[in-house]
Amino acid sequence: MKIKKISAIQIFDSRGYPTIETEIELENGVRASGIVPSGASTGQYEALELRDGDPVQWRGKSVFKAIGHVEGEISELVCGRDVDDQRGIDEAMIALDGTENKARLGANAILSVSMAAASAAAKAKGEALYTTLGLGKGILLPLPEIQIIGGGAHANWRTDIQDFMIIAKAAKTYREALEITFNIYHAAGDILHEQGRRFGLADEGGYWPELTSNEEAFELIISAIERAGYTPGVDASISLDIAASDLYDHSNHSYCFPSENRSFTSAEFSDLIIDWCQRYPVISIEDPAADTDWEAWIKIKTSIGRKVQIIGDDLFTTNLGRIRKGIEKNAANAVLIKLNQIGTVSETLDAIRLTQDAGWLPVISARSGETEDTFIAHLAVATNAGQLKVGSFARSERMAKWNEVLRIERHLGERSQFKGAEIYQTIHPKKT
Numbered sequence: 049m050k051i052k053k054i055s056a057i058q059i060f061d062s063r064g065y066p067t068i069e070t071e072i073e074l075e076n077g078v079r080a081s082g083i084v085p086s087g088a089s090t091g092q093y094e095a096l097e098l099r100d101g102d103p104v105q106w107r108g109k110s111v112f113k114a115i116g117h118v119e120g121e122i123s124e125l126v127c128g129r130d131v132d133d134q135r136g137i138d139e140a141m142i143a144l145d146g147t148e149n150k151a152r153l154g155a156n157a158i159l160s161v162s163m164a165a166a167s168a169a170a171k172a173k174g175e176a177l178y179t180t181l182g183l184g185k186g187i188l189l190p191l192p193e194i195q196i197i198g199g200g201a202h203a204n205w206r207t208d209i210q211d212f213m214i215i216a217k218a219a220k221t222y223r224e225a226l227e228i229t230f231n232i233y234h235a236a237g238d239i240l241h242e243q244g245r246r247f248g249l250a251d252e253g254g255y256w257p258e259l260t261s262n263e264e265a266f267e268l269i270i271s272a273i274e275r276a277g278y279t280p281g282v283d284a285s286i287s288l289d290i291a292a293s294d295l296y297d298h299s300n301h302s303y304c305f306p307s308e309n310r311s312f313t314s315a316e317f318s319d320l321i322i323d324w325c326q327r328y329p330v331i332s333i334e335d336p337a338a339d340t341d342w343e344a345w346i347k348i349k350t351s352i353g354r355k356v357q358i359i360g361d362d363l364f365t366t367n368l369g370r371i372r373k374g375i376e377k378n379a380a381n382a383v384l385i386k387l388n389q390i391g392t393v394s395e396t397l398d399a400i401r402l403t404q405d406a407g408w409l410p411v412i413s414a415r416s417g418e419t420e421d422t423f424i425a426h427l428a429v430a431t432n433a434g435q436l437k438v439g440s441f442a443r444s445e446r447m448a449k450w451n452e453v454l455r456i457e458r459h460l461g462e463r464s465q466f467k468g469a470e471i472y473q474t475i476h477p478k479k480t
């Protein structure tokens with residue numbers, strides 16, 4: 049089925065910042081759209097998000113140039129093409145852009161078209177997106193990674209660590225994972241309320257509490273797990289996104305915790321991370337070192353990689369070249385996957401495949417600035433990724449994704465599978 053028309057509008061993300069929504073109309077009248085999310089703690093190697101940069105209009109954040117590119121050059125290139133040829137469409141847009149990081153047309157412009165094309169192709173066939181994206185092979189419901197406390201760039205640096213999350217390790221079904229998480233999230237809220245320290249929600253719906261140290265957050269989460277009636281490390285474990293690139297000073301190769309007024313050499317910082325993972329029931333850790341500090345990554349992986357999932361986000365930025373380098377260096381065992389870090393659906397699928405072929409785990413992720421688009425829920429199931437990170441268990445832009453997986457579960461019926469924490473056997477094989 050051929051693409052007849054492409055149009056885009058400026059809409060707004062969960063922080064109220066402008067973003068782009070593109071709609072594709074096919075010759076048979078089918079229409080579908082794609083909305084692009086936006087990060088706050090973005091990695092330096094991400095594809096470029098094109099904003100207008102005019103300080104007197106929308107604080108420089110408007111996306112009218114990107115919209116112009118979609119409705120101009122991209123529309124001219126893509127209209128008349130077969131919508132089923134996702135790769136052809138994506139490769140043509142990459143060639144038209146002509147830069148390494150999609151800086152000319154904007155990764156937001158290109159991705160909005162790429163996502164809309166994928167959704168339109170599914171709709172034209174009368175299939176669900178997860179079915180067409182995964183060529184009918186997607187059946188695995190993801191284990192959720194859910195934020196309890198938000199910090200770093202998402203909560204004005206109230207804690208230096210960006211995400212304190214939990215993973216419902218004992219869950220036997222996707223629903224049970226949500227139930228365990230729900231109970232722990234609300235138990236954490238009750239504890240903070242009783243202590244008079246519940247002040248609001250961070251960008252991804254986790255609590256934004258008044259804490260005096262990062263370690264206090266560990267204690268709070270452990271108490272919340274127990275208060276909810278579970279055993280820490282058995283039923284639910286802690287997952288962290290350190291977002292260490294945001295704490296790193298490139299000029300003198302040091303890390304700093306602004307809220308605790310402490311600084312560390314790279315070796316001291318990785319020792320601290322390793323110590324936390326040994327002292328607390330941590331099952332997964334993301335960006336424990338900066339995106340240029342390969343030495344620290346390798347040290348952390350060597351030391352705790354046998355029992356902890358070590359995820360590269362800013363380190364890899366969903367970029368095939370960087371993931372390949374990480375695999376060669378054996379610097380992690382998992383890759384955070386974000387569509388807008390790379391800018392097309394095809395390259396995202398390639399990044400997931402490369403990760404899986406290496407015996408590593410992909411974790412499909414939302415951004416801190418999200419939208420009502422549920423594309424990533426479908427992407428997680430389509431690719432049998434096994435894990436999904438969407439922020440907390442609150443706020444509609446987050447719940448839209450958790451809820452969509454429930455709908456996919458219903459749609460898959462008896463064909464659906466859930467491996468839960470068994471997925472970690474891929475990276476931590478049991479000794480025989």
Ligand code: 2PG
Nearest residue numbers: 087088089090414415416
């Ligand atoms: C991250 C994401 C989501 P952002 O660092 O993993 O939590 O944040 O979208 O701001 O990069």
Ligand code: MG
Nearest residue numbers: 289291334361
């Ligand atoms: Mg991250």
